[in-house]
Amino acid sequence: xxxxxxxxxxxxxxxxxxxxxxxxxxxxxxxxxxxxxxxxxxxxxxxxxxxxxxxxxxxxxxxxxxxxxxxxxxxxxxxxxxxxxxxxxxxxxxxxxxxxxxxxxxxxxxxxxxxxxxxxxxxx
Numbered sequence: 001x002x003x004x005x006x007x008x009x010x011x012x013x014x015x016x017x018x019x020x021x022x023x024x025x026x027x028x029x030x031x032x033x034x035x036x037x038x039x040x041x042x043x044x045x046x047x048x049x050x051x052x053x054x055x056x057x058x059x060x061x062x063x064x065x066x067x068x069x070x071x072x073x074x075x076x077x078x079x080x081x082x083x084x085x086x087x088x089x090x091x092x093x094x095x096x097x098x099x100x101x102x103x104x105x106x107x108x109x110x111x112x113x114x115x116x117x118x119x120x121x122x123x124x
Contacts, residue, residue: 004029004067011035015047016054019062029067030059039071044085045092052099059100068104069097 005027007018015037022030032038039045047055059065071093075086097105 002029002065002067003027004031006031006033008033008035015051016058019055019058019064022064023062028063029065031067031070033070034072039069039093039096041072042074044089045071045096047096049099052096056100066100066102068106069093069100069102070106072107 005022005025007013007022007030010018010021011033013021015035018030018032034041036046037051038047071090073086073089073093074082075090076083094105
């Protein structure tokens with residue numbers, strides 16, 4: 001079992017400093033919450049390849065691993081353009097996850113809270 005730190009409460013800490021802070025807190029694993037400078041809620045990932053590489057080095061230096069990456073996009077909503085955008089976001093998030101050497105991603109079906117009936121998966 002991996003007990004991972006969710007750094008949402010320290011989201012003002014720069015991304016490349018998170019691994020050292022998490023290690024200081026006694027954790028060996030981190031699950032990066034959606035954050036503006038990484039993979040924000042419902043928007044295209046903001047992190048570039050150079051920052052991903054720097055973050056990976058910081059993780060290795062601190063002896064901290066990523067248990068999983070948690071992107072959250074509106075990929076089950078009723079709006080086709082929004083769903084296609086979410087797929088583009090997913091592709092980039094998947095590439096970031098792979099570049100970090102992480103093999104696990106978790107998420108949830110998330111459509112439009114203001115239109116839940118049209119956003120829920122239909123099975124029939």
